[in-house]
Every structure is written in C-alpha cells, then in structure tokens.
Amino acid sequence: MKVSRMFDKGKTVFSIEVFPPKKGAPPEGVFPTLERLSDLRPDFISVTCGAGGSESAGGDNTLETASFIKNKCGVEAMAHLTCVNSSKADVGRILGALRERGVENILALRGDVNPDIPRKNDFTHASDLTEFIKANGDFGVSGACYPEGHVEAGNLNSDLKNLKKKVDAGVSVLITQLFFDNSPFYSFMEKVRLIGIDAPVSAGIMPVTSKKQIERMVAMCGASLPPKFAKMIARYENNPEALRDAGIVYAGEQIVDLISNGVDGIHLYAMNSPYVAEKIFGSVSKLL
Numbered sequence: 057m058k059v060s061r062m063f064d065k066g067k068t069v070f071s072i073e074v075f076p077p078k079k080g081a082p083p084e085g086v087f088p089t090l091e092r093l094s095d096l097r098p099d100f101i102s103v104t105c106g107a108g109g110s111e112s113a114g115g116d117n118t119l120e121t122a123s124f125i126k127n128k129c130g131v132e133a134m135a136h137l138t139c140v141n142s143s144k145a146d147v148g149r150i151l152g153a154l155r156e157r158g159v160e161n162i163l164a165l166r167g168d169v170n171p172d173i174p175r176k177n178d179f180t181h182a183s184d185l186t187e188f189i190k191a192n193g194d195f196g197v198s199g200a201c202y203p204e205g206h207v208e209a210g211n212l213n214s215d216l217k218n219l220k221k222k223v224d225a226g227v228s229v230l231i232t233q234l235f236f237d238n239s240p241f242y243s244f245m246e247k248v249r250l251i252g253i254d255a256p257v258s259a260g261i262m263p264v265t266s267k268k269q270i271e272r273m274v275a276m277c278g279a280s281l282p283p284k285f286a287k288m289i290a291r292y293e294n295n296p297e298a299l300r301d302a303g304i305v306y307a308g309e310q311i312v313d314l315i316s317n318g319v320d321g322i323h324l325y326a327m328n329s330p331y332v333a334e335k336i337f338g339s340v341s342k343l344l
C-alpha cells in the first residue's frame with residue numbers, strides 16, 4: 057500500500073524509523089528489534105540508508121531490512137534512498153531490487169554531501185531523484201522537509217520554494233527533520249500550506265535517550281533547543297535512566313500537543329529502541 061493513502065483515513069498516521077545493521081554486518085542482527093516494533097502495529101516503518109555511495113545508498117542492508125518488515129512482519133515498509141553519490145544506473149538497480157521485494161514506498165533524499173567523496177553528476181537535488189523514480193516505476197515517493205530550514209538553505213522561504221519543486225516533481229508525503237519545539241513547526245505548516253503544498257506532513261519526533269545522542273543530532277541538523285528541554289538535559293545528564301524517562305515524557309507531551317493541533321502524522325525516531333517506542337506508543341496509541 058502506498059503510504060500517501062494512509063493519510064486518507066482521517067487518523068494520525070504513526071510511523072517509526074529504524075537504521076539497518078552497518079554495511080557488511082548480517083541483516084539478521086536487527087530482525088528481533090523489527091519484530092518487537094511491528095507488534096506495535098505502526099502504519100509503516102522506514103529504513104535509513106547511508107549516503108556514501110551506491111553500495112550504501114539503498115544498499116543491501118536497507119533492502120533486506122525493508123523486505124523483512126514488509127514480507128515477514130506484515131508492516132508497510134519505506135526504504136530511504138539517497139542520490140548524492142549515485143548514478144542513474146545505480147538507482148535503477150536499487151529500484152529493481154525494491155520492486156522484486158514488493159517494497160513500494162521510498163523516501164527520496166539527496167543525502168549529505170561528503171567533500172571526501174567525488175559526486176556523481178546524475179542527480180543534484182532530491183527533486184531530480186523523485187522525477188527519476190516516478191518515471192521508472194510505480195512507487196510512492198516521500199521527501200524530507202525542515203521546519204527550521206535546511207542547514208544549507210539561505211533562509212526558510214527559499215527552502216520552502218525548493219520544497220514546492222520537490223512536491224511538484226512527485227513527492228506525495230513529507231517527513232520532517234526532528235524538532236524539540238512545536239511552535240516553529242506550526243508556523244512552518246502555515247507557510248507550507250500558503251505556498252500551495254497540500255501533501256500530508258508527518259512530524260519527526262526523537263525521544264532523547266542520552267546527552268551524547270542529542271549533541272550529535274543537534275550538531276548534524278541544527279534543531280533549536282527550547283529552554284525547558286535544555287533544563288531537562290542539564291538536570292539529568294549524569295543519570296542516563298532518568299534522562300531516558302524524562303526524554304520519553306517530553307516526546308510524549310510534544311506528540312499529544314501535535315495530535316491535538318491536527319498533525320497529519322507522527323514519525324518516531326526511536327533509534328532502534330523497542331523500549332522507547334513501546335513507552336511512547338503505549339501512552340499515545342488511543343489518541344491517534
């Protein structure tokens with residue numbers, strides 16, 4: 057089933073993101089985690105991929121993980137696919153492999169540019185990849201968006217114009233970068249609708265489980281930290297269990313507020329932790 061159709065049912069779509077085992081490690085390593093996450097019956101599970109080259113972009117472990125979710129767990133799967141270091145032939149091969157495994161949903165991404173890896177020239181933006189996927193198969197294509205603006209975009213308005221190009225190229229569902237403050241998300245949503253984007257938008261929520269994790273994430277994506285959140289980290293930074301529990305409650309409160317305000321979907325960055333996903337899902341499943 058195409059993920060875009062899930063938003064027609066008038067309920068909040070709930071999805072979980074997982075990362076596959078590292079390249080070269082057996083894909084089976086993540087299967088017990090996937091079985092536990094699938095027991096929660098999320099609407100779909102998405103699987104990240106590396107951006108380092110054709111082998112990792114949509115590489116074997118992303119494919120096999122997505123295939124296990126779809127074919128063994130009976131949950132709809134979405135495979136992430138980056139294009140920054142891929143040729144059209146590379147992407148064509150990955151599309152064939154996804155088709156063979158019955159995976160019909162793709163998150164089309166540019167990926168982060170690594171100055172140490174020479175770029176291939178077939179795709180410049182995720183919108184180019186989206187066009188290529190739409191022309192080469194019957195896939196549902198989703199795309200990334202950034203409530204606080206993408207780090208490379210000069211400003212939010214130019215980022216939104218580029219986002220519109222991505223939607224016009226065939227992206228039918230948007231998933232946001234993680235955020236810890238709902239206010240910029242609501243103002244982003246107003247701008248998204250004003251610019252004429254009517255695709256559903258799932259809000260990316262990451263329950264914080266450690267201080268190191270939050271520092272890494274914020275350095276990577278530049279999400280702002282509201283004072284309430286920063287105080288929570290400061291208070292519990294030396295008590296990992298307390299920080300994890302506080303992070304779960306914080307994310308739960310964010311989600312309740314988002315659902316109350318009519319968000320289209322919640323995309324949980326659960327960092328492959330069934331414990332965290334179970335706690336969050338257990339507290340909000342009746343609200344969806």
Ligand code: FAD
Nearest residue numbers: 104105107136165166167168181182200206209215218233
């Ligand atoms: P694009 O949409 O191409 O945008 C990149 C920049 O180019 C933006 O500044 C944008 O404003 C600009 N731009 C876009 N289109 C145009 C245009 N037509 N003309 C001019 N400028 C344009 N990375 C991974 O490596 N693996 C993953 O699995 C992964 N999963 C992710 C999941 C989500 C939900 C999100 C939000 C991000 C994920 N990323 C992942 C990170 C992502 O690859 C990076 O944020 C990357 O820097 C941008 O990817 P994009 O698809 O948003 O790029």
